[in-house]
Amino acid sequence: MQSSAPPRLRGGRSRTLAAFTALAALVSSAGCTVANSDAAGSTGTAGSTLRVVLAQEPPTLEPCEASLTSTGVVVRSNITEPLIERDPETGELQPLLATGWQRTDPTTWSLDLRSGVTFHDGQEFTAEDAAFSIDRAVNSDLACNVDGYVFDGKDLEVAVTGDMSLTVTTPDPDPILPLRLSFIEVVPRTTSTEDKVREPVGTGPYVLDDWETGVSISLRRNDSYWGEAPAYPEARYVWRSEPSVRAAMITKGEADLATALNPEDATDENSVAYPNNETVALRLDGREPPLDDIRVRRAMDMAVEREAIVDTLLAGLAEPAAQLVPDGVVGYNDELRGTPTDLDAARELVAEAAADGAPIDREISLIARNGQFPRVAETAEALQYQLARLGLNVRIEMLDTAAHLQYQLRPLPEDVGPVALLIMHGNQTGDAAFTASQYLLSEGAQSTFGTPELDAEIAAASALSGQERQEALARVLADQNADVAQYVHLAHMRGLMGISPGVHYEPNSASGDELRLADVRPAGREGS
Structure with missing residues (x-):
């Protein structure tokens, strides 16, 4: 993660592999004409x-849904604020509506709150509001995104201990509770607990x-x-x-x-280019043949030409990936490297699997989402071409957001055959445990399968802190690659913001x- 201002965008790299000449020709520049556009500043x-x-x-602008990108980009730290804020450059936690916090026993944290803060409606901010906001987001029946994504659906015990102090108790020891709390936006205790709000009030x-x-x-x-x-x-x-x-x-x-x-x-x-925390990968459904054979999954990983995709289709605005989290996230393993392309070895693995009865001619659906990232359709075509060189039968399906989510989240669709799902994962938390619990656990919300051994590793790593946590999570990511191979990692992305x-x-x-x-x-x- 860079600590200085990212450089201005420069021209894309010129190197284009011969195998991608046809695909590159498919990419045409979009026009820049504004038709019937409403000037963004027409009210001022x-x-x-x-x-x-x-x-x-x-x-929605509901604060408890602010972990959704399309909501958080407007609500978070603009209309509402959390108790604790994570510095995106350093990863350090900083005081915001809470001025300090400490762990008083393995499952309990105490927080001191900022005085002199008022909500937009004039109400004074107190510990009652902070406790209410935690209860509403995590312990209620509102089904807030932050509840599942950040807290894994586990309830918290919240107690007000003074006008400007409270304690939060977790079911199990949780060394990163302050980080989790940074995802809860504070609202007044008069906010509805029966319905999500359209017009949020914050501080x-x-x-x-x-x-x-x-x-x-x-x-x-x-x-x-x-x-x-x-x-x-x-x-x-x-x-x-x-x-x-x-x-x-x-x-x-x-x-x-x-x-x-x-x-x-x-x-x-x-425009300015910047690291946006997003990682693109193919998630392989290991429950379905031939993807249930780790040799086939490894072969697919070996067949992909990451450098060509990054250089030709992503205009150099990415770097080849070997794991689901980028540098700067706790648990990032700096020893992992993208799998080198080796078609001969990959074909041998597929042949071995076929000799043992794997139905390598069975149709595999490569599913991607329209607008998922720039040139996503061309990227899917490149992957289809590369995997076809192994003798695999790959068919592309481009879906809208709602249909793609049906394949991304549990309960996963049934009777759809083997699926290679193109995903783009952004770890907003800065800790790989959130990625592991969602994408690597056997029953993770966005995982198709796993192993008992990796599940145990994830549970053990999640209970650690400091350097021990970093090392344990790094091993989890390495062991996923070596022993599970659910993902073909493609690229750590960079975003482009118009300024x-x-x-x-x-x-x-x-x-x-x-x-x-x-x-x-x-x-x-x-x-x-």
Whole structure:
């Protein structure tokens, strides 16, 4: 993870493997014409309104769903705030609405809270609100995303011990509870516990002013904010599904920030490349033949040309991956390297499996999601071509988000045959235990299978802290590759954020999930 500002985007690498000539010809540049576009700053003037264009409209602004990228990019640390904040550059936990925390016994943590903070509706923030927010997000029947993703569905015992103090007790020892708590956005204790809210109230530097469904979301500066006032009095979000349109809005001065640009639309003048914490991989369903044979899974891993995909299709805005988490995440194993391409050895493994009865001619569905990342369709075609060289019968299915989620999350669809699912995993937490519990456990929410041995390793590693935790999680990732091989790791991605010359903002690994408006300054006021 870089600690300095990421470099401006430069031209893509020119090296193109001969086998990819045909595929490269399929990639055409998208146009940059804005048709009937609503200028992002139509409710304010440039300089007073920060204008942001997103790839899609948030499905909800409910704070307990802020771990969803499309919600968190608006809500987190803008409208609402957590008790504890993780620095995306260093990974260190920092005080926010909590000023301090300590572990008082193996299962209990005590927290001291910040005084003098008020919610947008004028209510004073107290320990009652903090306890309520934890209960609402984790212990209620609201089915909040943060409950399953961060807390694995385990209830917490929360007790108020003073006006500005509380304790949180976990069912089992949890050395990273403060990190988990950094995903809970604090709301007033008057917030509904029966329904998720459309218009959140928080303590953040901005107040929700208006959400015109299908059109825009407007925020205004919280003049009673306890911290440093943000530079812009107003912020307005609009959304455009086409990356070329988002890029054109930056170029034409219609937006100040734009998320998720495509390489062909990016220039030195309109965008910045940054590490976005996302890793692309093929998840192999090891329950179905021929993917239930580890020799076939290993052969598929050996057949993929990662460098060619990164250089040719991803325009160099990625690096070959050997694990599901990038550098900077606790547990990242810096000794792992992407599997070298070796077609001869891969074909031998497939032949051995076939000789033992593996049905290698059975159709394998390679499933990807439309718009998953730039040039995803071409990447799927490249993988199909590479795997076909092993004699495997691979068919591509491009799905929308809802249909893709049916294959990504348990309960997984039945009677669909062997599936190689193209996934893009972003570890927002900075700790590989979250990845392991979701993607590597035998019954993980986004895992198709596993082994008892790896399950035991994950459980043991999750109970550790410090350097022991780092080393144990690194072994988990290595043992996944060696003994399970559920994943063909492809690339650690870099994002492209559109940034107009009129603003100064340095994207970081959290920017795709948590775009902190208070970090944006007018150009020339970087230090103010």
